[in-house]
Amino acid sequence: MILARVIGHVVSTMKLDVFKGHKLLLVKPIDIEEKPKGKSLLVLDTVQAGVGDIVLVMDEGNSARTVLDNTTAPIRSIIVGIVDEINTVQRGEK
16 A cells, blocks of 8 residues: 555546546655655546545555456556545654
């Protein structure tokens, strides 16, 4: 799983049937302090996320196809959750 922030959306006038009814979003991975890290990803949205949302991204094709219930879908990355809050405990704190 990758923690990421939605930074934009992609408009496609033609889509494969498996993508119809889902948005394509651009996300930027972040660390637990919400600082950007790594390269942006194009992902399929299954949870109605929007620009600015922090999301959980599954970046593994077989798992993404399982979420869509389609074993032949040409997909690798998919949003599977919207994050409400991030809580961390620093090492040594209780």
